[in-house]
Amino acid sequence: MFAVEVRDHIMIAHSLPRPVFGPAQAMHGATFVTDAAFFTRDLDEDGLAVDIGAATTVLGEVLKPLNYQNLDEVEALNGKVTTTEVIAKFIFDRLAEAVADGRLGPGSHRICKIRVTLHESHAARGWYEAEL
Amino acid sequence: MFAVEVRDHIMIAHSLPRPVFGPAQAMHGATFVTDAAFFTRDLDEDGLAVDIGAATTVLGEVLKPLNYQNLDEVEALNGKVTTTEVIAKFIFDRLAEAVADGRLGPGSHRICKIRVTLHESHAARGWYEAEL
Amino acid sequence: MFAVEVRDHIMIAHSLPRPVFGPAQAMHGATFVTDAAFFTRDLDEDGLAVDIGAATTVLGEVLKPLNYQNLDEVEALNGKVTTTEVIAKFIFDRLAEAVADGRLGPGSHRICKIRVTLHESHAARGWYEAEL
Amino acid sequence: MFAVEVRDHIMIAHSLPRPVFGPAQAMHGATFVTDAAFFTRDLDEDGLAVDIGAATTVLGEVLKPLNYQNLDEVEALNGKVTTTEVIAKFIFDRLAEAVADGRLGPGSHRICKIRVTLHESHAARGWYEAEL
Amino acid sequence: MFAVEVRDHIMIAHSLPRPVFGPAQAMHGATFVTDAAFFTRDLDEDGLAVDIGAATTVLGEVLKPLNYQNLDEVEALNGKVTTTEVIAKFIFDRLAEAVADGRLGPGSHRICKIRVTLHESHAARGWYEAEL
Amino acid sequence: MFAVEVRDHIMIAHSLPRPVFGPAQAMHGATFVTDAAFFTRDLDEDGLAVDIGAATTVLGEVLKPLNYQNLDEVEALNGKVTTTEVIAKFIFDRLAEAVADGRLGPGSHRICKIRVTLHESHAARGWYEAEL
DSSP: OEEEEEEEEEEEEEOOOSGGGGGGGSSEEEEEEEEEEEEESSOOTTSOSSOHHHHHHHHHHHHTTTTTOBGGGOGGGTTOOOOHHHHHHHHHHHHHHHHHTTTTOTTGGGEEEEEEEEEEETTEEEEEEEEO | OEEEEEEEEEEEEEOOOSGGGGGGGSSEEEEEEEEEEEEESSOOTTSOSSOHHHHHHHHHHHHTTTTTOBGGGOGGGTTOOOOHHHHHHHHHHHHHHHHHTTTTOTTGGGEEEEEEEEEEETTEEEEEEEEO | OEEEEEEEEEEEEEOOOSGGGGGGGSSEEEEEEEEEEEEESSOOTTSOSSOHHHHHHHHHHHHTTTTTOBGGGOGGGTTOOOOHHHHHHHHHHHHHHHHHTTTTOTTGGGEEEEEEEEEEETTEEEEEEEEO | OEEEEEEEEEEEEEOOOSGGGGGGGSSEEEEEEEEEEEEESSOOTTSOSSOHHHHHHHHHHHHTTTTTOBGGGOGGGTTOOOOHHHHHHHHHHHHHHHHHTTTTOTTGGGEEEEEEEEEEETTEEEEEEEEO | OEEEEEEEEEEEEEOOOSGGGGGGGSSEEEEEEEEEEEEESSOOTTSOSSOHHHHHHHHHHHHTTTTTOBGGGOGGGTTOOOOHHHHHHHHHHHHHHHHHTTTTOTTGGGEEEEEEEEEEETTEEEEEEEEO | OEEEEEEEEEEEEEOOOSGGGGGGGSSEEEEEEEEEEEEESSOOTTSOSSOHHHHHHHHHHHHTTTTTOBGGGOGGGTTOOOOHHHHHHHHHHHHHHHHHTTTTOTTGGGEEEEEEEEEEETTEEEEEEEEO
């Protein structure tokens, strides 16, 4: 299995209004340094799993509607508790759509798995991965 | 698959008294920066795989009996060659017990895999992972 | 010159309501991975510049009132534009008070400089440093 | 599953003469910080998946013919487009040969999977992994 | 003293045709992960040492003519041995020009020092810093 | 000011037998990831502050007598409390001797400052720096 992983980040505010979150129930925020990994079983004739440039562009496009936002007011996340895991899954779904739409280049259909990792600090991270 | 990973560390002394270890046969030591990853197939109704706070607390509890110790004298490791791999497995087993005991919160039973990674320097690390 | 540096982090929301901040004018947030470095010209009789344990404790105490907060509503920051630089200076001032109060141990008076570094992402950081 | 991963690096020049590579079609270069992970299902009687020293030595031997080279002129890569993915696979193949030759110690035959990760910058990496 | 530091990278080929460089005399290459730090003695009325966005933009502009290049053929470096230190100084000079031209915003004139750090691997880096 | 910094590591055991060290009074250990930075005011005719290869070799030579040791039994450290700061100073002194002996190449005499940084975990480090 081959993989290419690219990194970007978002800076968001949100609240997590459930008792389990303790002090994080109130409005606070996070930088999520975001890694998106795209997996393929083989390489195309240019020797690529996925073009790193295309992967970087698509990740930036997917993150843009979240960056510098208060997630409590982002319509697409309406009604969701925006934990690290939920945001990872949300970004995964947008990346999967980009793959389905061929936005990662002519070899998009060869991508068989995506993993989205969100580093919320130097000491904690969460991720979601699934086959397409 | 979702995962949450938290980081802590231990500073230990030990000797590795087998010929294969060359200069590491004598008493020396290591900082093991320790990542514990907990995997679940879905999220609970609070949007959590595992609560990062609970995961951090449990990892700290598991590491405490090892921290600042000479592992040659830790009873629970008696008779073991305390390689990075062996310590990773030992921490894994303690974390698996904590999961079985429900110490990672009401959703503990949903944890289906754990991975324990020990970074012993900027250039070497080892890990153990298994399904529960 | 000797130095000891310890790391912790805060997760905050804030808005930066000045035109220069563009999209960051609205409510958003950040994880600030925070390094506090304490400098001394010599070591005490225990071979310490500053006790790493004490430094970690004090940094945690200083960060606690900021962690999981919306900085727009933190009284001590009232009227300030809470840029990375301003928060670094704010933390520096609290650490300097802790040094003046002897909270970093009997050798506190030997600390002659502090540097506070805030990493806001994998690609940007800011810091403030000054002699005491 | 156990794993041991060691890190080294190479500094190479190459060109990627296909239209998809845009500005990277011309002669340029990269540092590939290279992680090689060796997986085993169990530990040997010394408590080892793989000896970290042996793994480090073998990775260094495998990287040596590539280090400080212009990959366009390396015979073993003749006719290949030397993307990150292709180089990762090339290093994987050399490491798999070393495992088959018993160069990772008496327990070499227990290695069941290898993963080779190439970090090409702070923001992009690629890897190849496969069972042996 | 305040500082803001931003990160970007370049991927270059070059040769170092002097005996002291041993195997690096031939054509090879490097990724230089590049940190540019801008220092000021005080903050402007927006609470800024330097705007991180402007710093990121200017660093990108300065690096662009070097990225994906064979430095042996870059006219501006003609006759220079392009060591890590020399490239750090070259980037410093371009950044100092940008500061003098006011390209870092209305507060450009307050920047009193720049430091340029080039990370050439996980184990080596070089930098140049000077007051303006 | 130019600088070149190289990284290596040591894995040591020691005890810190003074009350201030609490649980670290007993035999324990650490990995010290060690950065050695060499500063010069100008570059030699080869464009070098210090040759990175020579710096790496010398750092390795200086660290070798400490690596895999119980520092309580290292004669050169006899009677010292081997805190991170004390070890940083010890390594500094050995590097300063190497500079005085010309072991960093023909330009050794141009080195005007050294800084030795010891990372003892992902969350704490100490360093010593001084002009020569």
